[in-house]
Amino acid sequence: MRIAFLKPPIGGILGLEMLTFVEPLGPVCVAGALEPEGHECRIFDLRIDGVEEGLAACRAFSPRLIGLQCNFTTERYRTLGLSRRLRELLPEAFIVVGGHDASREPDWFHDASIDAIAIGDGEEVMPPLAALLEAGEDPAQATGLHLRRDDGFEFTGPPPARSDLDSLPLPARHLISHYAPHYYINFRRPLALFETARGCPFKCNFCSVWKFHESTFREKSPERVVAELKTIDAPNVFITDDIFWMNVKRGEEMARQIKAAGIRKYFTVQTRTDIICKFPHLIEMWKECGDLAIFLGLEAVTDEGLDLVNKKNTAANNEQAIEILKELGVGFTPNFIVDPAWDREDFVRLKEWITRTGAYNSGFSVLTPLPGTDLWEAASRNVTTDNWEMFDIIHAVIPTTLPLEEFYDEYAGLWRHVLDLRFQIKGKTKTYVQLAAALALGRVKWSSIQKGMNMAKVFSRPETFLAAHDRPTPTVSPSLSATGL
DSSP: OEEEEEEOOSOTTTOGGGTEEOOOHHHHHHHHHHGGGTOEEEEEEHHHHOHHHHHHHHHHHOOSEEEEEOOSGGGHHHHHHHHHHHHHHOTTSEEEEESHHHHHOGGGGOOTTOSEEEOSOHHHHHHHHHHHHHTTOOGGGSSSEEEEETTEEEEOOOOOOOSOGGGSOOOOGGGGTTTGGGOEETTBOSEEEEOSEEEOSOOOTTOOHHHHTTTOEEEOOHHHHHHHHTTOOOSEEEEOOSSTTSSHHHHHHHHHHHHHTTOOEEEEEEEOHHHHHHOTHHHHHHHTTEEEEEEEEEEOSSHHHHHHTTOOOOHHHHHHHHHHHHHHTOEEEEEEEEOTTOOHHHHHHHHHHHHHHTOTTOEEEEOOOOTTSHHHHHHGGGOOOOOGGGOSSSSOOSOOSSOHHHHHHHHHHHHHHHHHHHHHHHOHHHHHHHHHHHHHTTSSOHHHHHHHHHHHHHHTOTHHHHGGGGSOOOSSOGGGOOSOO
């Protein structure tokens, strides 16, 4: 059976995907589970193809089953608009929406254009569904679905969850090989996403990952990790695990086996500062596997701030980990949560901390109650907008203590502060030399640098964020509102 997966086009208020533009790993993994069953799969990335070109190619392929990925709340309108276009173009196709956001709140996707919403791991839900459709049997026999019926949607039961991730087929990366040069994070390209584990044992109140995986934490073995890495051509690899090195012994063995296999990549990982403080030797071992950069969800600079988001970490660990990374010469990108409840003193405290530690690569997220999180359960009644595109973690969707204009002035001031600090510490000349070298080596395109520079300027202005509050709430993405090709 022919099965198509479509990634919706770029949208949202600021088009943040233009800075972080990564492959649709979910559909790649699900297609990897379907192809061994004899199905013919295609992936259409409408962010690259363009809407009309991608839809025309999909219609020419004539799939019987179509999967749409909605990972982020901001993609809701684009996903819904895409399903409605596909229903017009391919009325006989069975359309399924999956991904983290769809699993968090499947009821939102109960639309006449959608046949089912998949809950949980797609590799477990989609193959049984495809087999039933191919055999002409009732898809209600497959679990993990909100299935459209004549009188509404019916839940077919909890999806299975595979504990042994090594038994998963390899991702079908060949399906996106023609797109591969387009994927990047910051100025690292081409870039591949790589998953070595699923889930998280911690319970931060702003995060839904632990709820999606029901507080489980599942890992691939070092042997499977090496086997999968061998299929990745890109020199840059972003490891998608929410917390890397949770299992220290496994982290050590992965590094040993990757080094022994002669694999060298520029690895970007996400981990916790308490892990770095306790096991700094892991950093040194992974430096021997190529280059290494670390994303740190620091969230707050005080213990009180960390407690508010249930981080289960300390401000002292945050500072110590940064010093360790500096000593080891490893690049790091801290991220902080800006609470709409902040007053001016809170912004000053964060700026002073960043200046003192030299954390000039810092980024800032506005505390946002996303559906499916503990924070949503506590704060949803106070949400000030029904525009899902504003849930992009850079807009305030709950009331601010400061007047909104002043809040955004302070928020934009954080971005200005790190931009100024970056030039002070690195120097403009060194910064431009590094960018020129990246251009010469083909690691980045001039258009990407321009986008980054423009975004830095845009984020430095409070008007950037204020403008969204006057926008009407869309129903579908404007780029998908046409009625035909």
